Amino acid sequence: xxxxxxxxxxxxxxxxxxxxxxxxxxxxxxxxxxxxxxxxxxxxxxxxxxxxxxxxxxxxxxxxxxxxxxxxxxxxxxxxxxxxxxxxxxxxxxxxxxxxxxxxxxxxxxxxxxxxxxxxxxxxxxxxxxxxxxxxxxxxxxxxxxxxxxxxxxxxxxxxxxxxxxxxxxxxxxxxxxxxxxxxxxxxxxxxxxxxxxxxxxxxxxxxxxxxxxxxxxxxxxxxxxxxxxxxxxxxxxxxxxxxxxxxxxxxxxxxxxxxxxxxxxxxxxxxxxxxxxxxxxxxxxxxxxxxxxxxxxxxxxxxxxxxxxxxxxxxxxxxxxxxxxxxxxxxxxxxxxxxxxxxxxxxxxxxxxxxxxxxxxxxxxxxxxxxxxxxxxxxxxxxxxxxxxxxxxxxxxxxxxxxxxxxxxxxxxxxxxx
Amino acid sequence: xxxxxxxxxxxxxxxxxxxxxxxxxxxxxxxxxxxxxxxxxxxxxxxxxxxxxxxxxxxxxxxxxxxxxxxxxxxxxxxxxxxxxxxxxxxxxxxxxxxxxxxxxxxxxxxxxxxxxxxxxxxxxxxxxxxxxxxxxxxxxxxxxxxxxxxxxxxxxxxxxxxxxxxxxxxxxxxxxxxxxx
Numbered sequence: 001x002x003x004x005x006x007x008x009x010x011x012x013x014x015x016x017x018x019x020x021x022x023x024x025x026x027x028x029x030x031x032x033x034x035x036x037x038x039x040x041x042x043x044x045x046x047x048x049x050x051x052x053x054x055x056x057x058x059x060x061x062x063x064x065x066x067x068x069x070x071x072x073x074x075x076x077x078x079x080x081x082x083x084x085x086x087x088x089x090x091x092x093x094x095x096x097x098x099x100x101x102x103x104x105x106x107x108x109x110x111x112x113x114x115x116x117x118x119x120x121x122x123x124x125x126x127x128x129x130x131x132x133x134x135x136x137x138x139x140x141x142x143x144x145x146x147x148x149x150x151x152x153x154x155x156x157x158x159x160x161x162x163x164x165x166x167x168x169x170x171x172x173x174x175x176x177x178x179x180x181x182x183x184x185x186x187x188x189x190x191x192x193x194x195x196x197x198x199x200x201x202x203x204x205x206x207x208x209x210x211x212x213x214x215x216x217x218x219x220x221x222x223x224x225x226x227x228x229x230x231x232x233x234x235x236x237x238x239x240x241x242x243x244x245x246x247x248x249x250x251x252x253x254x255x256x257x258x259x260x261x262x263x264x265x266x267x268x269x270x271x272x273x274x275x276x277x278x279x280x281x282x283x284x285x286x287x288x289x290x291x292x293x294x295x296x297x298x299x300x301x302x303x304x305x306x307x308x309x310x311x312x313x314x315x316x317x318x319x320x321x322x323x324x325x326x327x328x329x330x331x332x333x334x335x336x337x338x339x340x341x342x343x344x345x346x347x348x349x350x351x352x353x354x355x356x357x358x359x360x361x362x363x364x365x366x367x368x369x370x371x372x373x374x375x376x377x378x379x380x381x382x383x384x385x386x387x388x389x390x391x392x393x394x395x396x397x398x399x400x401x402x403x404x405x406x407x408x409x410x411x412x413x414x415x416x417x418x419x
Numbered sequence: 420x421x422x423x424x425x426x427x428x429x430x431x432x433x434x435x436x437x438x439x440x441x442x443x444x445x446x447x448x449x450x451x452x453x454x455x456x457x458x459x460x461x462x463x464x465x466x467x468x469x470x471x472x473x474x475x476x477x478x479x480x481x482x483x484x485x486x487x488x489x490x491x492x493x494x495x496x497x498x499x500x501x502x503x504x505x506x507x508x509x510x511x512x513x514x515x516x517x518x519x520x521x522x523x524x525x526x527x528x529x530x531x532x533x534x535x536x537x538x539x540x541x542x543x544x545x546x547x548x549x550x551x552x553x554x555x556x557x558x559x560x561x562x563x564x565x566x567x568x569x570x571x572x573x574x575x576x577x578x579x580x581x582x583x584x585x586x587x588x589x590x591x592x593x594x595x596x597x598x599x600x601x
Binding site: 010013044049052055056072133177181230305308322324325379406407410414415418 | 466473522555559572574589
């Protein structure tokens with residue numbers, strides 16, 4: 001009991017304790033900064049975004065978009081105000097913003113170059129606004145695409161948001177998300193071209209001659225890369241692709257067999273030295289399509305993959321492409337042999353279903369095919385149970401044991417299969 | 420007592436060590452609490468998927484076509500989509516469903532469900548008809564798409580003058596998006 005330490009050692013211990021105390025303080029402050037960052041986005045229970053948030057806008061055009069809020073949470077939420085700070089891409093000029101009723105009680109708008117702060121709140125004493133899952137406009141923003149702007153994508157980015165929940169005594173919680181940014185495609189309408197397919201609708205069989213049509217307007221066309229997608233289990237090319245002789249240099253062309261194996265057909269053609277570059281409405285290519293689905297009253301589509309396509313004019317400028325697909329009815333009115341009964345229509349119990357991939361009427365299995373999840377048999381079972389096919393009211397593919405077969409079960413299967 | 424010779428006894432030393440132990444324990448608790456907060460948002464994808472409708476022609480005349488691009492915007496760059504299902508509601512007194520083209524190819528590989536019969540939408544919004552589909556991407560996680568992905572092109576024919584509605588159902592539970600986080 002009489003054992004003691006001298007003063008020097010005691011002072012060292014005190015110094016050590018002071019250092020040790022700094023450590024939790026540093027951790028606390030670091031965490032506190034992270035929390036503040038999350039609070040900038042609120043509790044993520046009310047989404048804030050622009051509507052429409054995408055689309056094409058011509059250079060020089062003025063347009064108006066709505067800033068909206070909608071509830072994501074299940075609980076009831078009433079709000080008294082919404083505020084946002086938004087940065088617009090340099091291609092835009094921010095003209096004005098106006099708070100909309102009932103959030104126009106206490107409006108504040110500040111536009112400073114490419115940055116805009118909007119605060120829209122209900123009047124003092126007014127009843128807070130109960131939000132639903134439907135978009136509710138709290139402000140409208142008017143902006144102009146600068147005429148000299150470069151074509152391409154340009155957007156509006158939320159830098160801060162706040163949706164203030166009302167009715168909580170002594171608090172004003174922020175229930176906002178960080179905001180859903182908007183991204184628009186700026187186009188020079190003079191350089192816009194349209195790709196279509198002819199016929200735009202058809203019934204198979206019999207086989208159909210398809211044409212890839214380009215409306216180039218007044219633009220001359222020197223180069224075209226066109227990509228078509230289809231479901232090879234439903235339709236196939238029945239001929240090789242033939243291309244326009246005015247674009248006589250064939251850089252790339254998918255063979256029929258390869259297209260039918262992958263569901264993707266690409267052709268890349270260019271004007272040769274002796275070609276007159278075509279303009280106006282041009283038939284770029286043609287091919288024959290046949291149906292291979294055995295499903296009665298089936299549907300499918302042939303569509304363009306715009307992101308991977310390019311049309312270039314004679315001056316070397318890439319033209320802006322719009323495109324629309326063709327749709328096909330397959331085996332319309334055909335009486336199938338031993339056709340399965342289709343399930344009753346309901347958006348949650350899907351109908352008009354594709355057949356099993358083998359094209360054979362499915363028979364319910366004797367044993368659970370999802371005993372081992374990572375199998376194609378389990379995937380087939382998932383499809384048939386998801387679709388509610390007759391005889392497939394089992395829940396073998398209910399892999400999360402939720403009592404229903406849905407897309408979550410598909411995701412569980414996919415992760416297991418591609419592990 | 421000489422000040423340089425001041426001593427503390429063993430009891431005081433034990434108290435000091437206990438205090439030090441507590442002080443060391445505190446940052447550990449704060450650290451693990453912080454980790455729990457970090458994990459929670461990653462587990463939830465709520466608010467990261469947005470269904471979008473776009474049409475270049477909002478004002479059309481009777482007999483004209485209205486092309487609607489249905490897309491899905493995933494706002495988290497780490498999230499990839501593997502399957503989607505949705506109904507699209509429309510005002511059948513003003514619009515006739517002409518065609519539905521699911522985006523099959525590079526993004527989605529199959530449409531297990533496609534209802535283009537234009538039936539009346541059951542439930543609370545039975546004033547609308549609907550087209551519906553489920554799309555799946557039968558691919559490994561690294562091959563899945565993220566960002567904004569096109570789901571379908573839907574074409575309507577305008578039947579009469581006036582305002583017509585094309586919308587997703589108010590009840591979000593009728594729409595489903597699943598995927599994975601890289």
